[in-house]
Amino acid sequence: MRLLSGLPGVQEAPVDRREVLLHGQRISFLETGATSGGPVVVLLHGIAGSSDTWRPVLPLLGHRVHAVAPDLLGHGRSDKPHRGDYSLGAYACGLRDLLLELDLGRITVVGHSYGGGVGLQFAYQFPELAERLVLESSGGLGPEVNIALRAASLPGTTTVLRTVTAVTPGWLGRLARQACRAGHAAPGIDIDELARSLTSLGDPGARDAFVLTIRGVLDWSGQRLAATDRFHLLAGVPVLLVGGGDDRFIPTRHTVAAHGALPHSRLELFEDAGHFPHASHPHRFADTLLDFLATTTPAPAGRASPRREPRASVLPERPGTGPLKPTAE
Secondary structure, X not given: OXXXXXXXXXXXXXXXXXXXXXXXXXXXXXXXXXXXXXXXXXXXXXXXXXXXXXXXXXXXXXXXXXXXXXXXXXXXXXXXXXXXXXXXXXXXXXXXXXXXXXXXXXXEEEEEOHHHHHHHHHHHHOHHHEEEEEEEOOOOOOOOOOHHHHHOOOOOHHHHHHHHHHHOHHHHHHHHHHHHHHOOOOOHHHHHHHHHHHHHOOOHHHHHHXXXXXXXXXXXXXXXXXXXXXXXXXXXXXXXXXXXXXXXXXXXXHHHHHHHHOOOOEEEEEOOOOOOHHHHOHHHHHHHHHHHHHHOOOOOOOOOOHHHOOOOOOOOOOOOOOOOOOOOO
């Protein structure tokens, strides 16, 4: 497979930084391809990340699609309210509101790591707006997760991060990069992304948002929220699953298992990538995404879609119980 993004001599599309106000909060986002006439794609970053993680990919997409990469509330250049709602459901609603504000209509959601969890939640809550779903190294597909992320859910994390990042956030990022490379703890791109995330936590608002977001989905035992029990709500939704063969943050087997549970999904494994396949191999990621868009049919838009109907089952009666009867007044 070799599409437009991988051809030599093709000029990259320009990428612009824009802002909107949603419910009084400033939301920053990167945008490309607004006049391309192609489908709308929204790319969501992970915890402590930002839209900058998509900068290697966005210029490769802009000639074919209208791509938008927001900084989620509490991240990047978006506002970081102290009393912000940093739950998955709130992020899904925020994405819906961004679409309405920008008049984007139906979209393909691309979610990386925590952003994958947001993408799943968005598809479950607003099926009429989700044409396709791309899950890259996604959270919510299994309980296991890196021990450092589990530790971040413990009491006292905010104080520890405040103390450590108060020294010099840039120094902290460089130290983490050197330590990881010395111990071969992760692929180089992953180390750079981790260092950038640690540096971002020097901002008190970003630090608070990070802790609140983490505690909403993780505890010491691992990921608390599982999206797999609602896979049936993705009936008719084209799903692309992307994973890195050397992912040290979320086990690749979660992505592979999700592919087995979603019979009509596609699976693309980047064997020599870690947790950030899109950053390690931006051309391959862009080509994979463009091919997925070109060769799949968007999910039906009708509000009467069976995806809106929760799957219910009648539980057997327990011994010694019977049907409920109205009480006499």
